[in-house]
Amino acid sequence: MDKVVATAAEAVADVWDGASFAVGGFGLSGVPTVLVRALYETGVRRISVVSNNCGVDGAGLGVLLAAGRIARVTASYIGENKEFARQYLGGELEVELVPQGTLAERLRAGGCGIPAFFTPAGVGTAVAEGGLPWRYAADGSVAVASPAKEVRAFDGTDYVMERGITTDFALVRAARGDRHGNLVFNRSARNFNPLAAMAGRIAVAEVEELVEPGELGPDEIHLPGVFVQRVLPLTPEQAADKQVEKRTVRG
Template sequence: MDKVSATAAEAVADIADNASLAVGGFGLSGVPNVLIEAVHARGVSGLSVVSNNCGVDGGGLGVLLAAGRIARVTGSYIGDNREFARQYLGGELEVELVPQGTLAERLRAGGCGIPAFYTPAGVGTQVADGGLPWRYAPPADPGAPEGAARAVAVPSPAKEVRAFDGRDYVLERGIRTDFALVRAARGDRHGNLVFRRAARNFNPLAAMAGRITVAEVEELVEPGVLDPDAVHVPGVFVQRVLELTPEQAAAKGIERRTTSAPVTQGTV
């Protein structure tokens, strides 16, 4: 029952080329950075990643993206990651953009053994009708401006739409991946996990969706310490646990730092 891996390299040692990964986090909150760095160090490529977003330039999944290790992304948000946008628009990367709530439910459904479900999100749009650009063709003119029209090489397929009680719903598939990488605030040797506030985000859903789930934890405790009612992900979903060093646990990026001007004495 002791699921603790001695090192990050050991925890990800069987992640191979062309593997699929569900990765927790939102922006840079709750991102399993140590495990991502270990995957990067393995040198694997052709990865299919399922995550809300792909980190930022130089941070989170952006590390794998910049190294050309990711072939396909299923996510909800490109954001400020210019390398993500460049690879997508340049035809180097296949991207399936999914409504955020639908992505969350697809991960949860996969983890619960539900192969598909119906949702009203996306009905009447290209999400249901097909034609979203999953992959663009490489630009015919490499010097074309950034906003120039691009040919679509791989469009999204149409999905089944069915009416229930007079309302249309689109069929969405549950997601299962070869591996899942998540980060938790606390975990025990049996794999039970607790997340802290906003860092919970997509982590429990990603953990459920992976056939082999690896969790890096900021604090490792012995079995029985965690209150069972406080556990967010039970150990049945987690196969490996990595205890972070205090330095690794404290290293948390801020995607966009916002500060205010200091208040001078006497001002209201």
């Protein structure tokens, strides 16, 4: 099955207001920037996003955030995105902060059809006991707090139950991909991308290099095409346009 779409606009043409998205990337590494920009161009609003973080000011998911298009974020940290922090603390944005490893496993579990699992991460903290601020009120009080989660002992050790995550769409970026949707990621740019694609009911992958079926060896494929519904080949210019979150120099 040829899953290639001609344009980014076509790849996200059927999104709707209030839809949920799992988005790959870590900081600005492996972020599906072309698809995020296309999503912005649709004018979609009130979306929910599941991603490790929400980009940075003016880049990645930060573009949608600054435009007020995101209603809820499930992430592992706010990072250095000042607009993210401002909206969260100002009560404009609902934020569920999740331990990073737990977030990765929740995406993987959702993609594998596992509704919930138990983990020791967060036991004895507000992650398990509830009370984490999900949304603030305008006066700084907590308007919505996280609920308590089930804790169960296995072999004398307590574990907290976490739910698997599934979303309406997934947006990811890969270094190479074929027309069947098989994907290969480049080093640390793999990060949350395979997990996000697994969790999305409709996974869209922008690929820096499109190859024909059979060119990718079975052992080098990081994510099989069964998890991917659409493939967007990038132009050489788009593939080369990669931002650096923090530039450093050596004296």
